[in-house]
Amino acid sequence: MTVFLILIVLGLLVITAWQISKIFQLAKTKKSESYAGVNDSRDNRIQGYLMLTFGILFYGFMIFNFWEYSKLYPPKAASAEGVELDTLFFTTAIVIMLVQVLMQALIFYFSYKYHGRKGLVAKFFPDHDKLEFAWTIIPVIVLAILIVYGLFTWSDIMNVSEEDDDVMVVELYAYQYGWKARYAGDDNTLGKANVRFIEGINSLGVDESDPYSEDDIVVSELHLPVGQKVLFKMRSQDVIHSAYFPLFRAQMNVVPGMVTQYAFTPTITTEEMRKRPYMLDKVETINTYRKKESEKLAAAGDEPLDEYEFDYFVLCNKVCGTSHYNMQMKIIVEEQDEFEEWLAEQPTFGETMEKS
Amino acid sequence: MSATANVMAEGQAEPEHKEHKQSFITKYVFSQDHKIIGKQFMITGMAMAVIGILMSILFRIQIAWPEQSQAIFSMFLGEKWAPDGVMTPDAYLGLVTMHGTIMVFFVMTAGLSGTFSNILIPLQIGARDMASGFINMLSSWLFFISCCIMLSSLFVQGGPPMGGWTVYPPLSAVPEAASGSGTGMALWIIAMVFFIAQSLLGSINYIVTIINMRTKGMTMTRLPLTIWSFLITAIVGILSFPVLLSAALLLLMDHSFGTSFFLSDIYIQGEVLAHEGGSPVLFQHLFWFLGHPEVYIVILPAMGIVSEVLATNARKPIFGYRAMIASLLAIAFLSTLVWGHHMFVSGMNPFLGSVFTFTTLLIAIPSAVKAFNWTTTIWKGNLQLNPAMLFSIGMVSTFISGGLTGIVVGDSTLDIHVHDTYFVIAHFHLVMGISAAFGFFAGIYHWYPKMYGKMMNKTMGYIHFWVTMVGVYGVFFPMHFVGLAGLPRRYYTNSAFPYFDDLIDANILMTVFAIITGAVQLVFLANFFYSMIYGAKAPKNPWKSNTLEWTTPVARIHGNWPGEIPSVYRWAYDYSKLNNDGTDYVIPGQDYIPQNLPQHDNEPEPEI
Incomplete structure (x- = not known):
């Protein structure tokens, strides 16, 4: 390669x-027929x-x-909404590549x-109404189709209502330089929160006096049940971050002072994704590369690199300071029962606060 | 001074015009002559370009060979920003931010539009100078001051701003958030205030001059497309730059005086800040209300220059002159209605996203018309492939390559996946950066004989073009794929976690091309300065062009024409026009009819 x-x-x-x-x-040949510097x-x-x-x-x-x-x-x-986006993307890509x-x-x-060259006479061709009309109207039609198609997909993806019963609400919390997530617990309602409540172990600023916050669950590794639509409510503690999930084709900025939201439905579990031929190939390429690097490191007497195993992740995609490039959180997509099992093991906000 | 000697069009008798005795200071430093001021913009812009391009090479090296010790880093960044020759993440962000700022504002706005508007407007419309030579001089010196302040931010404690050229608060407004957000950011804002002032002074001057000071017979529909593009650029600048000024001033208030226009609910370094009730998204609206028209401010003058150079060297009229003007107007109008496409995922209401998708994709229509018209202009021409022409053809190619991906990034849905990735970088570098740079080079190669009375070396010009052309596609074509892979921009290294390790080959390829492309610009610089002294003497009209600037004498004189200002009788694009019988050109043996020649007996009636 x-x-x-x-x-x-x-x-x-x-x-x-x-x-x-x-x-x-050419420059060496005899004097040209015109001025020096003119072609x-x-x-x-x-x-x-x-x-x-x-x-x-x-x-x-x-x-x-x-x-x-x-x-x-x-x-x-790896999400239902992402598949729609991809279809639109490939359609658009074909159109623009044809034109290109x-x-x-x-x-x-x-x-x-x-x-x-000598004797060539340029055609005096200042305008041609029909031709110009044609290449104004053709882009109009093509773009109209793309716009309408795009807007339908856009509203499919962006219009989500919290009231829908089948949506699981999760808070995604960004700070310099990392992510946390908060599940709403049994009541499926997140407790109120504000940076002014941040103190000690309560690093997300959850309001203790809000009864809804009691059963909230704060984690630093995001687990999602497959096939369940998740509505992310996003908050930032300090500067603007952007929650970017390239494998789910999802992204939304996380802005201090306001709550932004984005929803998608994961459709492929981590296990399944790891076994896909694409991912096997990719992981193998990366591991070959890492092995080479490890050999170099070993020769220099340093720790070798670990073998890479694929996991979903959310990245920060809005420049947020020194360690912007390494601000990420692991995501695990799993079956509903595995998810529930894992969630039950996590301490609730109320329990954590009591302990401290 | 002699600005009073301007003739107000409409055939006034020529007043006595004498060449003044001028000291070095009034002639070259505090000059009010539009040609000297244009050159001041050009030289300052080129100096800034050298700095901006060098910065990009430095950070490209870091991307290709992350966190490795490089002698070149120690040399330029010093021990503080590159301990043991390894670039720090802060230095990387500072370089990226300053590269963007310098290239967009200082090189592509002032360097391109400032240079050619100043040099060409009076010469091509038939005026002795700008409407106000003094305001013009002021504009040029404010630009210089602005450059100095901006560069000084590189040397302060904490370094230059590190939040990207878009300086989104809170990162830029809260000094605790990044080391560059202290003094460096304050200097950035102050420099931009000076920059906006110079831009407004210049723009007002350009508009007044074009509207009022055209020579007899130079109706609006006889103006060369260069002048049309400068006029529209200036109008867009006047409408949008004041909004950036307000955004910058409010940001300065938040940054230095504790207000909360853009800040709310911030907890940083263990403390809650007092700011309450502001909105970071408001800043984005204000910024992009300028920021998007700004990219058209960058590209429109290049479009004008390319239209002129293509027609002259194709020896053909520009195809669809009126459509070209209409599309310039349409682009300018729409450019003020599309700013939200930078903010699809900013958290603004998704309905707004739909509206901005609609207006954004509309702008593709006039852009497509321009591309088709340029292509038709070279069809069945008699192409004179000098370096200026090559850069113009190159510009059409890069404008199409980059413009097409605009349909992807301008679609709110697709933007979800590519927003802030390298796909966007590839898109705007091709469509705006490279295309504008090609327009700049085309302009320099074409009008150099007018500026310095010397010819540039064509061989060096050819080398410069071909290596640049290969290089820019080598850098930016693969970049689309890296972006689609999901690689975010402004990442100090892509190997902090393994997922992107397989992009390293593509990144090395791009960096190698970037270094080659950067290096070959030295050929241009050498040619530029060498020809100034040793270049062959230029004839009066080397490219056999129709426009008025080629009727002035080769030697630069104050007031442009020694005698009366020529009157205009035709549009600028009568190339290869045949006589009524179709036996020969209208002027036998000459395939062009300068604008100052009256209608010939044996000539078909003009359609325009």
Whole structure:
């Protein structure tokens, strides 16, 4: 893979060098027909050919990118809403790639085909109403379809009501530099909270006097039951963070002074995701890389790296300070009964406060 | 001074105009001549660009080879920001923030629009100078002061701002939140106040000059597209920059004087702050109300320059002149209605997201029209492939590549996944950064003979173009995929946890291309300064262009034309126009008709 990349880079460099030498060769020839510094027909010809060469190379590079990097797109979305988003994305991607492929071809082909030469007369073509109308109206139609399609998906994803019985409410709490989560407990209602209540062990600022807070459960590893729609109520303690779940195609900023929300339904358990061919491949690639790094570290007398095992995560995706790059929380998606078992083991807010 | 010698269009008799005796100070430093002021913007902008690009190379090296000791880090960052040559996370964030600020505002706004508006407006509309030479001078020096203040933030205790160029509070407003949010942030705000002042002074001048001081016969529909784009850019600037000023001042209040416009309920370093009742989202609204029009302020002048250079060198009229003006107007109008697309996941009401998706995708229509019209302009041309033309064609290519992904990021649903990832970085660098830079280079190569009376070396120009063109796609095309993988921007290292370890090859590839692209800009700089002294003497009209600036003498004179200002009889795009019989060009053997030539007997009636 690296070798392939290096070859590509070398290939491009060789072409650059070839073209530079060509230009120097040209510069050595006898005096051109016009002023120094103004292009002559020789320049036009060489540059025209270079335009064509570049155009072809550019297509090669685009194909290489799709070949080599399209696998970087995360695996099938692990949430019901994410699947909708992906469908919209692939539709849009096909439309824009069609336009890209067509337009770039025209640009580089025209640049080559009509490079200036003696006797060539440019076509005096100042406007053409029908043509212009056509390429105004076609984007209008295509975009109208994409807009309408997009807005339906958007409202599907964003319109969530707390009142729905089948929604589980979870608070996601962000601070420099980490995440916590709070489950609503048996009453499915989160107790009130404000940063002014933060004291000692009560690091989320939950209001002790609110009866709803008694059975809340604060955790630092998020567990989610598969197939259950989760409504995240997000709070931040200090600056803006962003809860980014790339594998669920979900994201929402976490803003101090207000509560933001986002909902999705996890559909693939952690266990299942680990066994998917995509993930097996990815983990293997990463572990090969880590093994190499470990050897280097071992040679330098340092601790080797652990073997990587896949887990879902939420990342911070809004710059929030020094350790922004490492602000994350592990997420485990599991079957309903496993989830309930785990949740029952966690102490409630009331119990924790009593202990202290 | 001689600003009074401006002629107010409509064929007034030419007053006696004498070249004044000028000292070095009045001629080059406190000059009120638009050509010198344009060059001041250009040189200052280029100096800022060198700094901004160098910063990007430094942080690209950190991304490709994370947390490794590099001699280059020790050299530029010193022991404090790179102990033992390893860049600290704070230094990384500072570099990213300053790179964005410098490139967007100081290089692409002032450096591009300031340079070419100043140099070209009086020359292309047929005026002796700007409406107010003094205000113009003020604008140029405020820009310089602004640059100095902004750069000084690099050297204060705590370092430059570290919250990204968008400086969202509370991170930027609370000094405890990041080490750069103290003095560094205060300096950032003060620098921006000066910057906005210079931008407004400049814009007012451009508008007044274009509206009032056109020469006889230069109707609005005969203006070159460069002038149209500068006019619309200036109007957008006047409408949106004051909003940024208010945002900056309110932020300064929150930052330094304890108000709570943007702050509420904050607990930091073991203490609850007294701020109560403000909204961080309000700042985002104010910021992007400028911030989005700002990206069009950046790209519109480049579009104007490219339209002009493409038509001249294709030896063809620009295709759809009126559609080009209409699309400029449509883009400018819509640009003030789309700011919310930066905030789809900011926590604002999802209904607003729907509205902004709609307006955002609408803006793709005039942009598409422009791309199609440029492509048609080079169709069946007689393309003169000089460096300026190559950069213009390159700009059309990068504008399309980058513009298309705008349909992804502008769609509220898709933005959920790509927001603040490298996909966005790839998108706006191609569509705005690289396209504007290509417009800048096209402008420099094209008008250099006008500015310095010398030709630039074309061979070096070709090398500069090709390596840059290969390089920018090498950097930004793979970046889309890295973004789609879910890699967030502004991460100091991508290997703090293993999930993104498999992106390292792509990151190295991008960094290698970035270094090559950065390095080849030295060829441009060398060419620029070498040609100033040793370049071949330029003819009066080297590119056989129609516009008025090429009717002035090669030697720079105060007042632009030695005698009367030429009158205008036609639009700027009569290239390769054949006579009534279709036997030859209108002027036999000459494929262009300058704007100051009257209608020929044997010439078809103009359609416009």
